[in-house]
Amino acid sequence: QLQLQESGPGLVKPSETLSLTCSVSGGSISSGSYYWGWIRQPPGMGLHWVGSIFSTGNTYYNSSVKSRVTISVDTSKNQFSLRLTSMTASDTAVYYCARHSSTGTRADYWGPGALVTVSS
């Protein structure tokens, strides 16, 4: 059974950079035609796709954060990571990592989520 787990700081100061890692177990991040993505959910609000990566390193990002986001993959560790710069209060959210199809839909495995709060 595939499992995903987010890890990273729960508190980030304004203007600083967020780094989150998603560890994948129970299967290889390199197998199949899947993408590995980050989706966030501000408190009490809806889901917003941030960006995704294929095992080869091919990435695509939501245009709303494209200038601030980098997603990378480490196949040797079976992990992928999110880096979001210039954090503001509006970036406060639960960040989920998930596996999905190449169309960005069909996200069939999700991590439990990591709450990231932006505050000084």
Added chain:
Amino acid sequence: QSALTQPASVSGSPGQSITISCTGTSSDIGGYNYVSWYQQHPGKAPKLIIYEVSIRPSGVSNRFSGSKSGNTASLTISGLQAEDEADYYCNSYTSSSTLVVFGGGTKLTVL
């Protein structure tokens, strides 16, 4: 503001059927059969319940069904049960630079 429009809330009594709509444009829902639906209980990660408009993943109850007409996708839950009370989100592939869009979510209350 979400790219896909869902009603903020719907409600129904146990045993009844409800339908949640998800309206987009010809650049997303209307142009592709890549619509998914997710169920999210409070404090939990979303769970995939429908993909490619109408396909149920293994293990998902056949009380959940999906359809699409034009720019609007729909999720129908039949035989409502208390455990169905949750938030439901649609999402779609889009040809815009955003690539993936979600609906704003619909809170289902089982009366």
